[in-house]
Every structure is written in structure tokens, then in C-alpha cells.
Amino acid sequence: MATAKPQSAPERQRDREATMRLLIDAVGRVLARQGFREVKVNVVAREAGINKVLIYRYFGGLDGLVAAFAHNGDFWPDxxxxxxxxxxxxxxxxxxxxxxxxxxxxxxxxxxxxxxxxxxxxxxxxxxxxxxxxxxxxxxxxxxxxxxxxxxxxxxxxxxxxxxxxxxxxxxxxxxxxxxxxxxxxxxxxxxxxxxxxxxxxxxxxxxxxxxxxx
Amino acid sequence: MATAKPQSAPERQRDREATMRLLIDAVGRVLARQGFREVKVNVVAREAGINKVLIYRYFGGLDGLVAAFAHNGDFWPDxxxxxxxxxxxxxxxxxxxxxxxxxxxxxxxxxxxxxxxxxxxxxxxxxxxxxxxxxxxxxxxxxxxxxxxxxxxxxxxxxxxxxxxxxxxxxxxxxxxxxxxxxxxxxxxxxxxxxxxxxxxxxxxxxxxxxxxxx
DNA sequence: GGTATGTGTCACCGGTCGGTTACTTTGTCA
DNA sequence: TGACAAAGTAACCGACCGGTGACACATACC
Incomplete structure (x- = not known):
């Protein structure tokens, strides 16, 4: 009868910037540790400890997240x-x-x-x-x-x-x-x-x- | 009560050699058309028109099938x-x-x-x-x-x-x-x-x- | 006949995939 | 206070993955 009370998760700090940062960093870690074949929505989200929905909401999907990662790294000798x-x-x-x-x-x-x-x-x-x-x-x-x-x-x-x-x-x-x-x-x-x-x-x-x- | 009568499939010719041949050829076709990432049990079996169970039975799995394919092609200039x-x-x-x-x-x-x-x-x-x-x-x-x-x-x-x-x-x-x-x-x-x-x-x-x- | 063996089919299993929907919780501002 | 948007969560969806078990059937051999 009463309203459901899922409230199980620890509830992070509700900081969009920080969350995006966590996701971008997770891409780098997965890439370094497991290779590009493991750069997937579920894997990256799990690595970041962030719900994967936020990848879609903030980056429009994995491609957007990867693009954000791309603009963020030092991948080439200058x-x-x-x-x-x-x-x-x-x-x-x-x-x-x-x-x-x-x-x-x-x-x-x-x-x-x-x-x-x-x-x-x-x-x-x-x-x-x-x-x-x-x-x-x-x-x-x-x-x-x-x-x-x-x-x-x-x-x-x-x-x-x-x-x-x-x-x-x-x-x-x-x-x-x-x-x-x-x-x-x-x-x-x-x-x-x-x-x-x-x-x-x-x-x-x-x-x-x-x-x-x-x- | 009565025994089930699936008997729907057209029943191929029960020729193990020919079936293996079909599977091996299918690997080559999938590889050429869709690339190695699509070389999977389900895909190759579908391409060959052969039940995937036979890949396990005859080749012990995809690796064995791929190995058979490897011994069968001209992949390198002699x-x-x-x-x-x-x-x-x-x-x-x-x-x-x-x-x-x-x-x-x-x-x-x-x-x-x-x-x-x-x-x-x-x-x-x-x-x-x-x-x-x-x-x-x-x-x-x-x-x-x-x-x-x-x-x-x-x-x-x-x-x-x-x-x-x-x-x-x-x-x-x-x-x-x-x-x-x-x-x-x-x-x-x-x-x-x-x-x-x-x-x-x-x-x-x-x-x-x-x-x-x-x- | 009968029976073992090999050939092939179908249906299912648990798991993962990308992606979406519905919801709760928090903070802000009027 | 209350409305509302943003932040975050949980659960689910259909599709596909590799892999297995149970069964039908044809043939060969005794």
C-alpha cells in the first residue's frame, strides 16, 4: 500500500561536473586496463560507479563520452x-x-x-x-x-x-x-x-x- | 501424450564431410564480408545454414573451426x-x-x-x-x-x-x-x-x- | 528383427549487450 | 510552503551471445 522505498543506494553528492569527470576517467582506466574492446556502456558505468543512464543523459551515449575523453587527453607527441x-x-x-x-x-x-x-x-x-x-x-x-x-x-x-x-x-x-x-x-x-x-x-x-x- | 513430432526441418543429406566443408567455407565468407569481429558461432552457423551444435561436435568449438579454416587457405605469398x-x-x-x-x-x-x-x-x-x-x-x-x-x-x-x-x-x-x-x-x-x-x-x-x- | 552409431534439429540455459522507462531524492527559487 | 527542475537509482526490455541437453531419424551392422 505504502509508497515503495528503494532508497538503498548511498546517494552521491549530486554534482554533475564531478559525475562527468568520473565517467571520463573511467573510460581511460578501462581503456588502459582492458583495452578498447571493453569500452562499453555497462562496463564503463560500472567502472565509474555511476548509473549508466547518466552516460546517455550527459553525453548522449557512449560515443559522446568517448568524444569527451578524446578532448581530454594527451595522446600524441606535440x-x-x-x-x-x-x-x-x-x-x-x-x-x-x-x-x-x-x-x-x-x-x-x-x-x-x-x-x-x-x-x-x-x-x-x-x-x-x-x-x-x-x-x-x-x-x-x-x-x-x-x-x-x-x-x-x-x-x-x-x-x-x-x-x-x-x-x-x-x-x-x-x-x-x-x-x-x-x-x-x-x-x-x-x-x-x-x-x-x-x-x-x-x-x-x-x-x-x-x-x-x-x- | 503421443510422442512429439517436430520433424519440420528438411533434413540435409547426412554427409559429415560436406557439412564440415560448408562450415569452413562459411568462415571465409563471413570473414570476407563482415570482418573478423563477426566470426562467431551463431553467425557462422547461420551463414552456413548448419546447426551450430555441429560446430561443437565436429570442431570442438569455434576455435577448432577457425583452425580448420586456417589450414585450408592461401593467406600468404609463397x-x-x-x-x-x-x-x-x-x-x-x-x-x-x-x-x-x-x-x-x-x-x-x-x-x-x-x-x-x-x-x-x-x-x-x-x-x-x-x-x-x-x-x-x-x-x-x-x-x-x-x-x-x-x-x-x-x-x-x-x-x-x-x-x-x-x-x-x-x-x-x-x-x-x-x-x-x-x-x-x-x-x-x-x-x-x-x-x-x-x-x-x-x-x-x-x-x-x-x-x-x-x- | 533389433540395436548401436552417427547425423542433424530444436529448444533451452544463464549471461551480457545497448538502451529506455518510471521512479525517488535533492536543491533552488518564488 | 510548495512547485519544479536536476541528479540519481532501479528495473526492465528485446536481442544476441556461447554453450548444452534431449530428441528424431537414417543407416549399418549383428
Whole structure:
């Protein structure tokens, strides 16, 4: 007869901002701990300790939540990181060495970010707000670093610099993503730091060879 | 009271071999059409028009079925394909050109096999009988082609050939997998055949530069 | 005949998925 | 005080998931 009295839950503090924060953080934790395949409404809500209805109410669904997460993280090396922090010193280098430095720092930057590796793998499967956001940032940074590498210097005319970039970036992305789940590639132990030094050396050698042979 | 008479189904031909064949083929179709994420017991069984119980009975589960599928396909370029078919002509080439040819044919071989690209992406997520089978074949072919490339010739002593292989293979794998779901990478239109020719040219250039600079 | 065996079908199980509805509780403001 | 919006909860929905048990039926073999 009497009205139902569910009132079992501890009743959080009714703070929308804090709740949204909890949900966004939970995305990062699930992503880091269990991988992108576990980034689901029920799982994230449980992780956050928040009722999943609020994901729909505040973010319009999981996509919106993931988008909010995307705008909130440091998923990509920025210009300073790619150049090594000292912009002047970077610009003092010749074209070839600029590219060597930027490539090396790019690889280190990706490997330093497990979440980015996770998202890179995610992108192989599907597009979503997170991978789109990541891509837009990468594209932006990519354009900037390309401009910075060649700024003030003449690029060899018959060099397909875009193809070279694609090959270098593709390799780094592939090996970084692969490192998550496999311990070797082409016989190289990816779990050994020495392997990555060898790869750095070879990438530098490739760049110097290709650009050095220019006339 | 009377015994139930379900007897509604049309009763297939009671041919175990044929049924297994249907299931294995269904895996390939689902994989090609919907991707590895849809390779599930219910989906494959429905695709084959076979009751899913038989997947468990005949293959012990989805893993066994996938393993059977793995032993049944042409997922990787073999030695003939990598060398261009004419082994003698291949061996008549110098080391550098052997590597150029093998790399080019490797890339073409991967791009020619959509299922292989799908499996490569799958491997970023998890190991299973299919990805293991693919890996073992690749590793085997990889060893053989490496041996063939250098057979009878001297490899420059201070060249980290394994690292070079990893970089070349990593690039090709990455771009091929990426082609499935994205139309550009690093500003290059992956859906344009001209892009792939540019990449072939650049890969050849890299190889010639790196190996040509040897003393 | 009879019976065991292999082949195939159907119906169900517990669990999870994304998503929605209906509700209570809290705080604010008139 | 009372109305009302915002914050949060619980319960439910249909669909699908992997997996199993019980049964019908055809055949082969004794």
C-alpha cells in the first residue's frame, strides 16, 4: 500500500561536473586496463560507479563520452616533443638531421603512450569519435612538423617526401601497436629495449641514405 | 501424450564431410564480408545454414573451426610469388635488386589478399588458431626468402638486415591493414592505385640507398 | 528383427549487450 | 510552503551471445 522505498543506494553528492569527470576517467582506466574492446556502456558505468543512464543523459551515449575523453587527453607527441624541446637547436640542424630527430622522437612518443597504441589498434577496426579526434590531432601535428622540418631549407625536388613520411610513420605505428600483443616481429624481440635502439639506428640510416643520395 | 513430432526441418543429406566443408567455407565468407569481429558461432552457423551444435561436435568449438579454416587457405605469398616465379632470373639479380623485387611482390601479395589483411588486423587484438597459423607460415616463408635473397652473395657486415626487414614489413602490413578502413594516411590517398606505385618506388629507393651506400 | 552409431534439429540455459522507462531524492527559487 | 527542475537509482526490455541437453531419424551392422 505504502509508497515503495528503494532508497538503498548511498546517494552521491549530486554534482554533475564531478559525475562527468568520473565517467571520463573511467573510460581511460578501462581503456588502459582492458583495452578498447571493453569500452562499453555497462562496463564503463560500472567502472565509474555511476548509473549508466547518466552516460546517455550527459553525453548522449557512449560515443559522446568517448568524444569527451578524446578532448581530454594527451595522446600524441606535440611539436615540442618532436623537436626535442629546443626549437632553435632543431632549426640549426640540416634537413636530414631534422628528420632523423623528429622520427626518433615520434617513435619514442608513441611508445611512451600505451593509450595511444590502444587507440591506434582501435582505428584498425572502426571509426569513432576517439579515433577521429586522435587523427585530427595527428594530422595537425604532422603538418606542422613537416613544415618545420623543411622550413628555410630546400627539399630535393625529385624526392617523394610524402611517401617517405608514410613509410616511416607506418612502420612506427605498426611496430608500436604490435608490441602490445606480440613479443616478436620478423624475428626481432619487441620486448627487448635493444631492439628499439636497433630500429632507431636503422630508421636514421634510412633517412640519411635516402636524403643523402640526393643531388 | 503421443510422442512429439517436430520433424519440420528438411533434413540435409547426412554427409559429415560436406557439412564440415560448408562450415569452413562459411568462415571465409563471413570473414570476407563482415570482418573478423563477426566470426562467431551463431553467425557462422547461420551463414552456413548448419546447426551450430555441429560446430561443437565436429570442431570442438569455434576455435577448432577457425583452425580448420586456417589450414585450408592461401593467406600468404609463397616463395614463387615473392621471387616473381622465375627462380633463376631472381638469383641472377644482385642482392639489392633481389630485395627490391621481393619487397615489391610482398606488398602486392598482401594487397591482393583481403582476407590476409583482415587476419592481420585480427592479430592486433588477440591470438587464435588462425592468426597463429598465418604467423607460422609467414615466419617460414620469411626465413626462406631471406635465405634466398642472400644466397650466394655477401651481405654487408655492418648492416642490420633484420631491422631493415622489420621496417619494410611493418610498413607494408600497416598500410595494407589501414587501407581496409581508411582512405588516407599521412595525406596519401590509399584508395588511389597511383599512391601504391609511389610507395613501391619509395621502398625501392630506400633499399637501394641503404644497401648501395655500403662499402 | 533389433540395436548401436552417427547425423542433424530444436529448444533451452544463464549471461551480457545497448538502451529506455518510471521512479525517488535533492536543491533552488518564488 | 510548495512547485519544479536536476541528479540519481532501479528495473526492465528485446536481442544476441556461447554453450548444452534431449530428441528424431537414417543407416549399418549383428
Amino acid at each position: 611539436l615540442d616533443e618532436l623537436t626535442g624541446g629546443d626549437r632553435e637547436a632543431f632549426l640549426a640542424l640540416p634537413l636530414v638531421e631534422r628528420l632523423v630527430v623528429a622520427t626518433r622522437n615520434y617513435m619514442r612518443g608513441i611508445r611512451r603512450r600505451p593509450l595511444t597504441q590502444e587507440i591506434l589498434a582501435w582505428r584498425f577496426l572502426e571509426h569513432n569519435a576517439l579515433t577521429e579526434a586522435l587523427d585530427s590531432v595527428r594530422q595537425s601535428v604532422g603538418m606542422q612538423i613537416m613544415a618545420l622540418v623543411r622550413s628555410g631549407l630546400a627539399v630535393p625536388p625529385n624526392l617523394d617526401i610524402a611517401a617517405l613520411y608514410a613509410i616511416l610513420g607506418g612502420t612506427i605505428n605498426h611496430l608500436s601497436v604490435r608490441e602490445r600483443t606480440e613479443e616478436t616481429f620478423a624475428g626481432l624481440p619487441l620486448d627487448d629495449e635493444a631492439t628499439w635502439e636497433r630500429l632507431e639506428v636503422m630508421l636514421a640510416r634510412i633517412i640519411r641514405s635516402v636524403l643523402g643520395n640526393e643531388d | 616463395l614463387d610469388e615473392l621471387t616473381g616465379g622465375d627462380r633463376e632470373a631472381f638469383l641472377a639479380l644482385p642482392l639489392v635488386e633481389r630485395l627490391v623485387v621481393a619487397t615489391r611482390n610482398y606488398m602486392r601479395g598482401i594487397r591482393r589478399r583481403p582476407l590476409t589483411q583482415e587476419i592481420l588486423a585480427w592479430r592486433f587484438l588477440e591470438h587464435n588458431a588462425l592468426t597463429e597459423a598465418l604467423d607460422s607460415v609467414r615466419q617460414s616463408v620469411g626465413m626462406q626468402i631471406m635465405a634466398l635473397v642472400r644466397s650466394g652473395l655477401a651481405v654487408p657486415p655492418n648492416l642490420d638486415i633484420a631491422a631493415l626487414y622489420a621496417i619494410l614489413g611493418g610498413t607494408i602490413n600497416h598500410l595494407s591493414v589501414r587501407e581496409r578502413t581508411e582512405e588516407t594516411f599521412a595525406g596519401l590517398p590509399l584508395d588511389d592505385e597511383a599512391t601504391w606505385e609511389r610507395l613501391e618506388v619509395m621502398l625501392a629507393r630506400i633499399i637501394r640507398s641503404v644497401l648501395g651506400n655500403e662499402d
